[in-house]
Amino acid sequence: MYVSCKRKPVDMKIAATTRNVSRRHGRQAPNIGLKTAARKRPSSRQRARTEATRGKLLAAAELVFTRVGFEAARLEDIAAEAGYTRGAFYANFDSKEAIFFDLKERWVAERIAEVNALLDRQETPRQRLDALRDLYAQFAHDRRLSLLSLEFKLFAIRHPEAHARLRTRSRALLSCGGEILQRIAKSVGVKLPVSSESAATALGAFSHALLLEHLVDPKSIPPSDIRALLKILFGAIFENSSR
Numbered sequence: 001m002y003v004s005c006k007r008k009p010v011d012m013k014i015a016a017t018t019r020n021v022s023r024r025h026g027r028q029a030p031n032i033g034l035k036t037a038a039r040k041r042p043s044s045r046q047r048a049r050t051e052a053t054r055g056k057l058l059a060a061a062e063l064v065f066t067r068v069g070f071e072a073a074r075l076e077d078i079a080a081e082a083g084y085t086r087g088a089f090y091a092n093f094d095s096k097e098a099i100f101f102d103l104k105e106r107w108v109a110e111r112i113a114e115v116n117a118l119l120d121r122q123e124t125p126r127q128r129l130d131a132l133r134d135l136y137a138q139f140a141h142d143r144r145l146s147l148l149s150l151e152f153k154l155f156a157i158r159h160p161e162a163h164a165r166l167r168t169r170s171r172a173l174l175s176c177g178g179e180i181l182q183r184i185a186k187s188v189g190v191k192l193p194v195s196s197e198s199a200a201t202a203l204g205a206f207s208h209a210l211l212l213e214h215l216v217d218p219k220s221i222p223p224s225d226i227r228a229l230l231k232i233l234f235g236a237i238f239e240n241s242s243r
Helices: 012-024 033-038 044-068 075-082 086-090 096-120 125-139 143-158 160-187 196-216 223-242
Strands: none
Touching (some): 044 075, 044 096, 044 143, 075 086, 096 125, 096 143, 096 160, 125 196, 160 196, 196 223
């Protein structure tokens, strides 16, 4: 494996703040923390059922978020889409923000697996760099992720009481992305010209911005130009710094 990123546990203060925000928006989340601590360790069958339930809720959330957007999505709609009640939702997630981050973390894990598989198939540093550049250009065309990321950032800006919590979890994902870039750069003998976190931020922000402009007016910037521009930025970060 070339890259990895372990998921960090959610800070209890973050979970508490999540419940406060849920109350503000009229969505009372039950305090399941104390109940969970008092329960016996679940059996393997119970864990499997829990994971299956969480998987269905995550799939449902992805559909609802994509259909109506992050802020307009309701917990009841997500639960109903998965075939569960609102109580089942709160038994697995503290809030709408929590399930969104789980979705994003799952997407990151899938991308990491793709990067590892891709790099494993390459024989030379040059081939790894070229393959990674092409893969980045492909990732940038994920319409669903770009739109949801934009909506989520707007939500954080518009809700100051949630901003700090959301920023904390966003930084955790950003740190993961920076670690990935740093390990990749080291594997191909490249020293990044900026911090790995800045590089990760720039690559993500640039691809989302270009895709957004394309969605507003496809004629303003065709997909072929998006790919070309993304490769130019990638080259500026990785290739030029090795010279």
